[in-house]
Amino acid sequence: MRLSTRHLVVAGVSTLSLLGVSVAPSVVPSVLRAEPTKRDLAAAPASATAADPIDGLRRDLDAILNQPGVPEGHASVQVRTASGEVLYEREASERLLPASNAKLFSSAAALEVLGPDHRLTTSVLTAAAQTGSSLRGDLYLRGQGDPTMLAKDYDDLAAKVAASGIQTVTGKLVADDTWYDATRLGNSWGWDDEPYYYSGQISALTVSPDQDYDAGTVIVETRPGAKAGDPARTTVVPDTGYVRIVNQATTAASGSTDISVEREHGTNTIVVSGTIPVTASAKRTWATVSEPTGYAADVFRRALKKHGVRVLGGTSYAATPAGARSLATHESMTLAQLLVPFLKLSNNGHAEVLVKEMGRKASGKGTWSAGLTAMSSALAGLGVNTNSLRLVDGSGLSRQDFVAPQQITNLLIGARGKAWFPTWYAALPIAGESDRFVGGTLRSRMPDTAAAGNVHAKTGSLTAVSGLSGYVTSADGEPLVFSVLQNYYLNVNAKQVEDQIAIRLAEFSRKATKTVRGIPAVPRTAYGPSDVECAWVKAC
Numbered sequence: 001m002r003l004s005t006r007h008l009v010v011a012g013v014s015t016l017s018l019l020g021v022s023v024a025p026s027v028v029p030s031v032l033r034a035e036p037t038k039r040d041l042a043a044a045p046a047s048a049t050a051a052d053p054i055d056g057l058r059r060d061l062d063a064i065l066n067q068p069g070v071p072e073g074h075a076s077v078q079v080r081t082a083s084g085e086v087l088y089e090r091e092a093s094e095r096l097l098p099a100s101n102a103k104l105f106s107s108a109a110a111l112e113v114l115g116p117d118h119r120l121t122t123s124v125l126t127a128a129a130q131t132g133s134s135l136r137g138d139l140y141l142r143g144q145g146d147p148t149m150l151a152k153d154y155d156d157l158a159a160k161v162a163a164s165g166i167q168t169v170t171g172k173l174v175a176d177d178t179w180y181d182a183t184r185l186g187n188s189w190g191w192d193d194e195p196y197y198y199s200g201q202i203s204a205l206t207v208s209p210d211q212d213y214d215a216g217t218v219i220v221e222t223r224p225g226a227k228a229g230d231p232a233r234t235t236v237v238p239d240t241g242y243v244r245i246v247n248q249a250t251t252a253a254s255g256s257t258d259i260s261v262e263r264e265h266g267t268n269t270i271v272v273s274g275t276i277p278v279t280a281s282a283k284r285t286w287a288t289v290s291e292p293t294g295y296a297a298d299v300f301r302r303a304l305k306k307h308g309v310r311v312l313g314g315t316s317y318a319a320t321p322a323g324a325r326s327l328a329t330h331e332s333m334t335l336a337q338l339l340v341p342f343l344k345l346s347n348n349g350h351a352e353v354l355v356k357e358m359g360r361k362a363s364g365k366g367t368w369s370a371g372l373t374a375m376s377s378a379l380a381g382l383g384v385n386t387n388s389l390r391l392v393d394g395s396g397l398s399r400q401d402f403v404a405p406q407q408i409t410n411l412l413i414g415a416r417g418k419a420w421f422p423t424w425y426a427a428l429p430i431a432g433e434s435d436r437f438v439g440g441t442l443r444s445r446m447p448d449t450a451a452a453g454n455v456h457a458k459t460g461s462l463t464a465v466s467g468l469s470g471y472v473t474s475a476d477g478e479p480l481v482f483s484v485l486q487n488y489y490l491n492v493n494a495k496q497v498e499d500q501i502a503i504r505l506a507e508f509s510r511k512a513t514k515t516v517r518g519i520p521a522v523p524r525t526a527y528g529p530s531d532v533e534c535a536w537v538k539a540c
Contacts, residue, residue, distance in 0.1 A: 053510050054087060061088050063519050064500045073464075073489030075497070078405040079505060082479040084413055087508075092409075095389065095402040096485040099460030100346045100533055101467040102396030102403065104411060105379055107343060107427075110354040111420045112378035114361055116336035120146035120353075122205070124157050125324040130166060138171035139311060139327075140320040141300050143205025143293070144179040145366070146332040147215035147353050148341075150208055151238035151299050153330050158303035160328035172313030173304075175297040176320045179204035180356045180366030184291070186393040187368070188400045195263040197286035198536040199397065202352045204366065206292040207299050209237050213341050215349045216292040218243055220261045222283045224276045228253035232276050242298040243289060248273040261285035286538075293317060336420070339427035344440030345535040346459065351394035368393065383414030396460060405483035408469045412481035428470055431455040431502065441535050445525055446499050450475065450506035457482075457502070459495075463531040466494035472502055475509040495527045 057079075065075050078092035086092075110118075121144045128137020139161070143149075184201035185194070193199040200216035209219045219237040224230075232249035249259055252275040259274040268290050276283060289295045297315045304311060332338070335354075342350035352368075358378075359370030375394070376386045390402045415421050429440030432452030436443060441459040446452055457470025469483035484501055486494045503520040527534070534540030 053508070057504070057508050058088050060504055060518055061501060062090075064497060064504065065090060067497070067519075069489065069492035070486075070497060073486055073492060073494075075484065075486045075489075076405050077482070077484050077501070078409050079480060079482045080409050080413065082413060082416060082481065087480070089406075092406040092483075093388070093404050095404045096487045097399065097462065097465045098396050098401055098403040098408075098485060099462045099465045099467050100348075100396045101408060101458050101460040101469050101483070101485065102391055102394065102401055103343060103346065103351050104408060104458050104469060105384070105391060105403075106351045106354055106375060106394030107339060108382060108411060108415050108424060109375040109378040110335060110358060111339075111418070111424060112381065113358045113374050114335055114354070116334060116420050116423055118335040118357075118361075120144050120148075120332040120357070122146050122149055122153070122157070122330045122332075123326055124161055124328040125320050125326050127321040127324040128171065130164075133165055133167035135166045135169045135171070137169075138174050138313070139169045140174045140176055140324060141205065141297060142176040142179070142320045143203070143296065145204045145353050145357050145360075146330070147206060147347075147349050148208055148213045148332050148338065149206060149215075149296070149330070150211070151303070154207070154296070154300045155303040155306070157328045157330055158300060158307045158309065161304065162307040162309050164327050166309055166327075169304075169309065169311040169313070171311075173297055173301055173311045173315045174320075175205055175293050175315060175317050177203050177205040177293040177317070178319045179360065183368065186352060186395070186398055188392065188398040190399075191265065193397075194265060195288055196536075197288055198348050198533070200288045200349045201290065201292055202349060202356065203292045203296075204356075205296045207238065207240075207296050209286070211341075212345055213338075213347065213350070214286055215353070216295070217286045217288050218270075218295075220245065220270060220272060220285050220287055222249055222259050222261070222272055222276055222285070224278045224280055225251040226278075227251065228278050232259075232272070234272055238299055239302065240295060240298050241302075242295045243268045243270050243287075246271045250275055252277050254278075257283050259283045259285065261287055263287050263290070266290065336423045339424065340437055343427045343458065344429055344437055346441050346533040347535075348395035348397050351396075355394035379411065381414075382418075383410045385410065397462075399462075403485070405469070405485055408483035408485075409481050412469070412471065412483070416479075425456055425471065428456040428458055431457070436535075436540070441533055441540055443540055444534075445495070445527070446503060446522070447525075448523055449503045449520070451499070451503045454506050455502045459533060460485075461495075461529075461531060461533045464488055464490070466498065466530075468495075468498035468502065472505045474505065475507055476511060478508075478510070480505055480508070493527065494530070496522055496525070499525070 076091045076094045079088040125140045197217040206215045221235040223233045355371035356366045358374040360366040362374035429442035431442045432447040433439030460467035528539035
């Protein structure tokens with residue numbers, strides 16, 4: 001199965017729409033919908049009149065969910081007002097795979113348990129004495145979960161060590177990742193997903209190669225050689241010797257770039273193969289790293305050397321001694337700020353770090369088990385019936401997660417009463433907003449419709465799994481919540497079905513002077529791969 005800044009200001013676009021200010025709908029173009037089939041025409045009712053707006057909404061949503069191929073899968077849907085009134089539901093209590101809709105639960109619970117101002121720390125410490133420029137013992141690099149640590153941040157830590165006067169460390173560099181346990185992968189994650197960066201290993205000490213903060217990965221840049229027939233050229237970002245590149249790629253005279261980058265299972269050997277035309281620009285591909293603690297130690301050791309600090313011993317792994325003194329510290333952005341790359345780009349690693357961090361905060365144990373227990377308690381306080389769902393991770397990557405739309409809408413309604421709600425609402429992907437850190441995984445969906453700039457919702461994608469759950473403001477300015485989960489479908493554009501529902505909700509009006517539209521037109525959209533979140537392959 002292939003499931004395939006530092007932006008520190010939380011995006012606030014459209015936040016007012018759920019805080020009582022009406023969002024005016026856009027005009028929906030009528031020319032972009034495919035020609036209906038006979039079955040479409042049979043399923044779609046005539047537009048309801050103003051006399052029965054809610055009944056008309058229900059008939060239109062039924063028509064959307066009765067389109068060819070949709071009933072053969074399994075779709076569960078619920079639409080409610082912000083006060084809890086059910087406007088529409090279909091099998092809303094049926095538990096389905098949520099995919100990344102699970103991040104609604106982990107992110108909201110993290111805000112409850114940790115608080116919006118929570119930060120994660122990375123430190124350099126020692127218990128050894130310093131004699132002149134020599135540290136007579138070991139140097140400890142201690143991670144406490146920060147998934148946003150860049151090579152630059154490790155460089156800054158190394159510069160602070162050098163500024164303390166240390167030029168030689170007679171002992172070892174000791175990497176301390178004991179803030180969390182050593183379980184690197186979640187329950188029921190596919191082994192064949194492990195090379196790909198949406199399935200990165202979780203460690204309290206890690207490195208991100210970019211400002212999307214894809215922790216535990218490297219970027220392999222592949223460039224053409226000087227002429228056709230030459231080997232391609234490869235570079236690893238950031239600079240590290242922790243992975244080994246086997247370059248089998250060649251330069252072609254013409255054609256398109258066809259490069260594969262894959263880490264061999266259970267190793268840190270990354271094989272690059274395929275062809276790249278001599279005139280092509282660099283191809284960038286993300287690959288996971290096995291045991292990212294060692295990766296962080298390697299990047300930090302190189303930074304120390306750059307700043308003139310020699311570590312005479314090797315690298316080892318152990319807890320920092322009690323009473324060790326701090327030489328340098330780096331603090332992450334706040335949780336409120338981290339929500340933007342986490343939710344906009346559907347970052348799996350961020351979700352799992354936050355689950356373990358919740359466990360650490362609640363019970364002193366940085367494990368999935370402790371974190372999920374803390375998460376369940378927080379969700380119960382938000383109105384979720386935790387006896388009616390099963391979550392074994394924070395990201396939704398597991399095939400053992402089961403959630404019903406009814407519990408998602410419970411969460412969406414319960415969250416509205418929290419002080420952190422405006423931050424969380426703004427951090428959700430926003431339909432039709434082109435900036436990646438505003439629109440996120442919805443940036444190319446529902447443009448030029450009543451949903452654009454209006455729908456704030458979490459997407460979700462796995463093979464034969466799709467979900468969209470969040471908030472929409474009706475044509476009357478009424479805040480609504482909705483959840484659409486689809487499983488087991490074949491040969492159906494599940495995301496277009498979701499978009500039709502969201503647009504129809506944005507067009508909904510209770511006013512007697514208005515009419516409803518039937519099944520909405522959806523602008524032609526490049527949805528990207530159907531079995532993976534578009535952000536995971538940098539397609540949105």
